[in-house]
Amino acid sequence: MKKEYKVAIVGATGVVGRTALRVLEEKNFPNVNYILFSSKKSSGSMVKFQGKDYIVYELKESSFDIGFDYAIFCAGGSVSEKFAPIAVENGCIVIDNSSFYRMNPNVPLVVPEVNPEDIFENKGIIANPNCSTIQAVVPLKPLDDKYGIKRVVYSTYQACSGAGRYGIEDLVDKNEGENLKKFPYQIHNNCLPHIDVFVEDGYTKEEHKMIDETRKILHKPNLPVTATTVRVPVENCHSESINIEFEKSFDLEELKNELKNFEGIVVEDEVENNVYPLATKANGHDEVFVGRIRRDYSVENGINIWVVADNLRKGAASNAIQILEKLLEKQN
Ligand SMILES: NC(=O)c1ccc[n+]([C@@H]2O[C@H](COP(=O)([O-])OP(=O)(O)OC[C@H]3O[C@@H](n4cnc5c(N)ncnc54)[C@H](OP(=O)(O)O)[C@@H]3O)[C@@H](O)[C@H]2O)c1
Numbered sequence: 001m002k003k004e005y006k007v008a009i010v011g012a013t014g015v016v017g018r019t020a021l022r023v024l025e026e027k028n029f030p031n032v033n034y035i036l037f038s039s040k041k042s043s044g045s046m047v048k049f050q051g052k053d054y055i056v057y058e059l060k061e062s063s064f065d066i067g068f069d070y071a072i073f074c075a076g077g078s079v080s081e082k083f084a085p086i087a088v089e090n091g092c093i094v095i096d097n098s099s100f101y102r103m104n105p106n107v108p109l110v111v112p113e114v115n116p117e118d119i120f121e122n123k124g125i126i127a128n129p130n131c132s133t134i135q136a137v138v139p140l141k142p143l144d145d146k147y148g149i150k151r152v153v154y155s156t157y158q159a160c161s162g163a164g165r166y167g168i169e170d171l172v173d174k175n176e177g178e179n180l181k182k183f184p185y186q187i188h189n190n191c192l193p194h195i196d197v198f199v200e201d202g203y204t205k206e207e208h209k210m211i212d213e214t215r216k217i218l219h220k221p222n223l224p225v226t227a228t229t230v231r232v233p234v235e236n237c238h239s240e241s242i243n244i245e246f247e248k249s250f251d252l253e254e255l256k257n258e259l260k261n262f263e264g265i266v267v268e269d270e271v272e273n274n275v276y277p278l279a280t281k282a283n284g285h286d287e288v289f290v291g292r293i294r295r296d297y298s299v300e301n302g303i304n305i306w307v308v309a310d311n312l313r314k315g316a317a318s319n320a321i322q323i324l325e326k327l328l329e330k331q332n
Contacts (some may be wrong), residue, residue, distance in 0.1 A: 011075030131315025
């Protein structure tokens with residue numbers, strides 16, 4: 001008889017947690033039982049999932065005593081810091097959406113289309129990368145394999161859902177400064193070049209995450225990468241302009257085919273018909289959409305691309321669940 005698996009969803013009432021439940025419903029893994037957790041605030045609430053009403057439990061140190069096989073953490077860094085080691089001590093493999101463990105050398109940082117082999121190097125925790133990094137490294141991977149990436153410049157246009165439910169509320173309520181829930185200034189009618197906190201060198205933590213995580217996922221620790229990350233008044237789906245310089249020369253049509261043929265990428269690039277990736281079209285999908293693929297004439301071997309993906313799905317929940325799927329496949 002096939003084993004039954006127990007999977008904990010921690011932070012099931014947040015925007016990533018709720019998206020994870022939607023993706024799990026679509027995947028419909030057999031022989032998997034789920035238990036949902038939140039903070040005390042939402043505990044006791046009921047969530048419709050897989051056609052049934054699930055109660056949400058308060059996360060406690062004793063929650064992992066029942067022996068979970070896997071847990072998906074979607075509740076923030078401090079929750080992961082405290083509870084992921086407790087889960088692991090109780091025999092559970094944790095897939096963590098927070099940034100807390102991402103740069104820990106003992107923790108693999110995985111995008112399944114890019115470095116799936118790293119999943120099985122885990123010592124109990126597997127980190128899901130930052131949303132803006134996940135969608136960027138998917139197109140970088142085939143181009144690095146073929147042409148050798150020499151330098152990357154990121155400029156991002158990130159949706160409010162990337163800041164969680166209070167970020168969406170600041171946008172939707174057109175909050176103009178009174179009682180802002182998430183952002184330092186109104187996001188309605190604005191662009192904020194400020195995601196996560198500023199650090200001493202004048203960058204934000206979000207920018208450092210993109211730089212460091214790109215190097216770790218691509219296994220290129222010295223790759224020159226820079227980033228400017230900007231919050232824009234879009235509810236969901238991050239857009240990114242990526243400038244890439246290569247070691248080798250390339251044929252542009254061949255390069256487009258490398259992208260078209262890579263798992264998880266949809267190329268939308270017919271400028272003559274105004275076809276290019278859009279947040280409104282990427283919403284609800286797991287693929288990374290790539291367009292505006294054109295030469296950068298300011299360097300010998302360079303391109304510019306425009307990359308859009310659903311930050312709650314591919315940038316968080318779906319990427320974590322792809323990792324879970326690989327773990328389940330290996331066990332069965
Ligand atoms: N939003 C994105 O696009 C995105 C992308 C990649 C990664 N992430 C990461 O995913 C995580 C969740 O983000 P989010 O955007 O979903 O945030 P969110 O909408 O604010 O949701 C936070 C969730 O965490 C729960 N929680 C808070 N404190 C808790 C505690 N002490 N114990 C158990 N659960 C607790 C909340 O439960 P209550 O309902 O009880 O408050 C809620 O379910 C964060 O680490 C974030 O950095 C987010």
